[in-house]
Amino acid sequence: MVVPFSVGPESDLLARISPGVLWLGALLSCLLSLDRLLALDWEDGSLDLLATAPLPLEAVVSIKALAHWITTGLPLVLAAPLLGVLLNLPPEGYIWVVISLLLGTPALSVIGTFGAALTVGLKRGGLLLSLLVMPLYVPTLIFGAEAARRGALGMGVETPLLMLAGISAAVIALMPFASAAVLRINLR
Amino acid sequence: MTLNVSNLRIARGGIPVLDGISFALKPGQALILRGPNGIGKTTLLRSIAGLQPPLAGTVTGGEDQIAYAAHSDGLKPALTVAENLSFWASVFGTRSIEAALEAYNLTALRNRPAGALSAGQKRRLGLSRMLVTGRAIWVMDEPTVSLDQASVALFATAVRHHLAAQGSALIATHIDLGLDAAVWMSAPIRPNRWGWVILTGRSCESALGAGSGPGSAGGWGFWPGTGVFPDCHRGGAVFCWA
Amino acid sequence: MSIWEYANPRKFLRTSERVMPALWVSSALLMAVGLVWGFFFTPDDFRQGSTVKIIFLHVPAALMAINAWFMMLVASLIWVIRRHHVSALAARAAAPVGIVMTLIALATGAIWGQPMWGTWWAWDPRLTSFLVLFLFYLGYIALWEAIDDPDTAADLTAILCLVGTVFAVLSRYAVNFWNQGLHQGASLSLDKKENVADAFSNPLYICMIGFGLFFIAMVFYRTGTEIRARRIKALLARERQGESA
Structure with a gap:
């Protein structure tokens, strides 16, 4: 976390922005690892083979998203309290930052998998992937960061948390169909 | 199950x-696809x-x-040979991998680790x-690429066993797999309107050697004149089936 | 007679070419009348002075920016369901027009906002939503350009458009929620519609219709170009095949 180096070490400022910074960190770490998520399997031919296997592609992309979440989202959820200390997160905020990340990062992984499936066939899909996924992340980021921020300020967090959970549940349920559909199109 | x-x-x-393209592939049969690059073998498969x-x-x-x-084989270089194979066995919900390793x-x-294997x-x-x-x-698409003689023989044996067990195979390859005469069938020559020849049985081999065939490259159904098989005029694509 | 017969590229080209001159002329006329009326024959607002007159560019552009996306959504759906190529090409043709409209709306908004709110940019829900819309357009166009195979590109962009629409609507609500959360009673946000007095509304409506016709003409024109480009590609492919045979 290099944020204090760039914005200065004032503890007031850090305390104010730390929930948002943690969410931004979650988003960036998610984004960074996305372009290899399906591209490797595309290159070595596993995707072709998986597409002809009895496992439906919807399940494949769901498992891929789960694997992505376990390797990027979950560590960040676990590390959030520690990073919170470094960023001078107010004590009331810890629990809400962790809860909002826990609820929100799965959505980031699932939406990201859709972006990865869209750009899987492209030689230099990385930049395009970020461009496509960024606007799709806006609602999750807003509700997630808002819940964390309100939690840190000791305000009510129910509405943003409910919205966040709703987004996560909806994308986990529906997004795999879109991801599998674009993957099938890319595999033709 | 007939395809x-x-x-x-x-x-x-x-x-x-x-x-x-029309054919029926019955259990115990193998259909071998041959033809120049770009003719559409991979697309068909x-x-x-x-x-x-x-x-x-x-x-x-x-x-x-x-x-x-x-x-491409879809291998994960970090996993071992057995792990790679077990993964696919579990995806297909099948039994042990020992027989496959043996074969x-x-x-x-x-x-x-699969990454440490030769091609x-x-x-x-x-x-x-x-x-x-x-x-x-x-x-199977070009299964014998980068295999040596002994390995091609292993592959041919595996295919033969598969056919003997009432399986069937559709293989694009340039190599003569030396499948047994019992596997080959005979049927009349059926050239289609684009100069493709679908040959069966022994007549296959002679046609491949001769490099000639009916050159009646017509037009496309809905993109007239696109004649995508440049070699058709010279009797190019031969679908061989055994 | 059904609308689907325009799915035939030839029929589409013939009809669109017949109506296009009328569309160009009427849209130019309406826009000219609306803008001149708006700029020179309406009173200055007592609070905002003459800067308010940028509304005649701003509101129609914003309206068309959203409608263009809506049109792309419908065209994408038609492509996904009925596989009419003209529909996919129309969606592709509309996107650059839409993004330009979004840019005009954003730019005129900034120019308007500078004297009024004392800042070029504020994270007002409306502005933010348009920025997100701009990103969606950018991604959609980039995806079209990045994929070589035309049918694959059409399919992928269509699904992106469908998924993007859901998220765009969601973003709209999220942004509303987020900003109200930041500044209670968002003082910078003007509800423009309610501020429009009768003196402004007539030229504004004329401008809106003019922009709408202009958009339709642009989409017809660009779709025609896309159809021709596709045809040239097919002819070139045929020629290459002829050479090698």
Whole structure:
């Protein structure tokens, strides 16, 4: 976390922005690892083979998203309290930052998998992937960061948390169909 | 389970490359596809495997029966030989991998990471995957690339066993697999209107050697004059089936 | 007679070419009348002075920016369901027009906002939503350009458009929620519609219709170009095949 180096070490400022910074960190770490998520399997031919296997592609992309979440989202959820200390997160905020990340990062992984499936066939899909996924992340980021921020300020967090959970549940349920559909199109 | 392909028309990049492909592949039979590069062998195999929807025509009898092997093997370099194979065995919900390792002489290499294998060894591992799928119809694209003589023999043996067990195989290859005479069948020559020859049995071999055939390259159904098979005029594509 | 016969490229080209001159002329006329009326024959607002007159560019552009996306959504759906190529090409043709409209709306908004709110940019829900819309357009166009195979590109962009629409609507609500959360009673946000007095509304409506016709003409024109480009590609492919045979 290099944020204090760039914005200065004032503890007031850090305390104010730390929930948002943690969410931004979650988003960036998610984004960074996305372009290899399906591209490797595309290159070595596993995707072709998986597409002809009895496992439906919807399940494949769901498992891929789960694997992505376990390797990027979950560590960040676990590390959030520690990073919170470094960023001078107010004590009331810890629990809400962790809860909002826990609820929100799965959505980031699932939406990201859709972006990865869209750009899987492209030689230099990385930049395009970020461009496509960024606007799709806006609602999750807003509700997630808002819940964390309100939690840190000791305000009510129910509405943003409910919205966040709703987004996560909806994308986990529906997004795999879109991801599998674009993957099938890319595999033709 | 008989694989029935009828009047298949397939496009690649928006341009039709194959049309009027029909055949039936019965249990115990192998169909060998031969022809120059770019003729559409891979396209046909991908379409039959269900990856690419055809523009017209149908493929029936292959539902949940087809095991597909592409140009690349889909191996994970960090996993060992046995782990790679077990993964596919669990995806297809099948039993042990020992027989497959045995058939391709990979037992000694089972704990070697796939990334440390030679090209030929990787290919053998890729081919052994077909055995753990437990599926009846093998659809294979250039399976013998980078294999040495001994490994090709292993592959031919595996195919023969598969056919003997009432499996069937659809293989695009340039190598004579030396399949037994019992496997070959005979049927009349059926040239189609684009100069494709679908040959069966022994007549295949002679036609491939002679390099001539009916050169009646006509026009395309809906992109007239696109004549996508430049070699048709010279009797190019030969579909051989055994 | 059904609307689907325009799915035939030839029929589409013939009809669109017949109506296009009328569309160009009427849209130019309406826009000219609306803008001149708006700029020179309406009173200055007592609070905002003459800067308010940028509304005649701003509101129609914003309206068309959203409608263009809506049109792309419908065209994408038609492509996904009925596989009419003209529909996919129309969606592709509309996107650059839409993004330009979004840019005009954003730019005129900034120019308007500078004297009024004392800042070029504020994270007002409306502005933010348009920025997100701009990103969606950018991604959609980039995806079209990045994929070589035309049918694959059409399919992928269509699904992106469908998924994007859901997320765009969601973003709209999220942004509303987020900003109200930041500044209670968002003092910078003007509800423009309610501020429009009768003196302004007539030229504004004329401008809106003019922009709408202009958009339709642009989409017809660009779709025609796309159809021709596609045809040239097919002819070139045929020629290459002829040479090698």
